[in-house]
Amino acid sequence: MDGLKGKVAIVTGGGKGIGRACTLALGREGASVVFADIDRAANRELLAMADEEGLAVQAVAADVADSGEAAQVVDHAAQTFRGVDILVNNVGIQPPSSYVNAVDTPEVLWDRIIDVNLKSFFLMSKFAIPEMRQRGGGVIVNMASVQGLQSMKKVPAYAASKGGILSLTRNLALDFATDNIRVLAICPGGVDTPLQQEAFEASGGDVAELRATLGQAHPLGRTAGPEEIANVLVFLVSDRASFMTGEYVCVDGGINARGTWDE
Numbered sequence: 001m002d003g004l005k006g007k008v009a010i011v012t013g014g015g016k017g018i019g020r021a022c023t024l025a026l027g028r029e030g031a032s033v034v035f036a037d038i039d040r041a042a043n044r045e046l047l048a049m050a051d052e053e054g055l056a057v058q059a060v061a062a063d064v065a066d067s068g069e070a071a072q073v074v075d076h077a078a079q080t081f082r083g084v085d086i087l088v089n090n091v092g093i094q095p096p097s098s099y100v101n102a103v104d105t106p107e108v109l110w111d112r113i114i115d116v117n118l119k120s121f122f123l124m125s126k127f128a129i130p131e132m133r134q135r136g137g138g139v140i141v142n143m144a145s146v147q148g149l150q151s152m153k154k155v156p157a158y159a160a161s162k163g164g165i166l167s168l169t170r171n172l173a174l175d176f177a178t179d180n181i182r183v184l185a186i187c188p189g190g191v192d193t194p195l196q197q198e199a200f201e202a203s204g205g206d207v208a209e210l211r212a213t214l215g216q217a218h219p220l221g222r223t224a225g226p227e228e229i230a231n232v233l234v235f236l237v238s239d240r241a242s243f244m245t246g247e248y249v250c251v252d253g254g255i256n257a258r259g260t261w262d263e
Ligand SMILES: NC(=O)c1ccc[n+]([C@@H]2O[C@H](COP(=O)([O-])OP(=O)(O)OC[C@H]3O[C@@H](n4cnc5c(N)ncnc54)[C@H](O)[C@@H]3O)[C@@H](O)[C@H]2O)c1
Pocket: 012, 013, 014, 015, 016, 017, 018, 019, 036, 037, 038, 039, 042, 062, 063, 064, 065, 090, 091, 092, 093, 116, 143, 144, 145, 146, 187, 188, 189, 190, 191, 192, 193, 194, 195, 196
């Protein structure tokens, strides 16, 4: 597979979960990939996996909600691989303590979720777009969620951050279309990742039962594997999606199509 040969990609929150699957998928398509993650152990683990497959993958340990560190990630890609063509703003947090209503959400927690889930998307785009312009174009894919479109109870900061990502996606698409930069979002449904596992464990219930129940909420009867999101990402960043910009794609097993009359 070499559909992305010669392309340079950045993936935020790339060390685990969906970001890890995206990093590997882009590398397998021939792209050079710089992934940024705050978790150094996860970085080492993924680097070893990528090395084993002979992929051109590098890690930068960074908190991408920090402006200086976000800039360093882009600099690293631009200097090591001489440019940036693809930015996957994937990072996202939903700490177990954040499953409370707005009244019970500490301001500091609200700020952190918005900084990581939304501000980092702005920062990374701000620094990567000038690099893309120099290459004559590029693609940004923002990892939103079905919760940017509909909300469960008690996730005010997370839901707000995901709605914000969809608005930012539309805005960036308009502002940079003439630079040949396409900007898209993916709205995953439930995906089996460490983030989801942590939420199940923190709820105190039976993890297998919780996973099965969440799976049943999806018309396909299960949650997704991270690679099922990465497969769609690979299409969106490829030239096969050349007329797509300013929109989102739900990769959600049909959960968003389900009406209240469904059983
Ligand atoms: N898992 C799901 O069910 C699901 C559903 C819809 C949307 N999403 C979204 O997909 C994206 C990936 O989610 P996931 O489930 O793979 O999460 P995850 O927690 O499994 O992985 C996220 C990665 O981001 C890293 N990270 C956290 N804060 C960071 C920071 N400040 N700077 C750099 N790295 C940081 C973590 O160390 C981790 O490796 C998120 O935006 C999430 O909101 C996930």
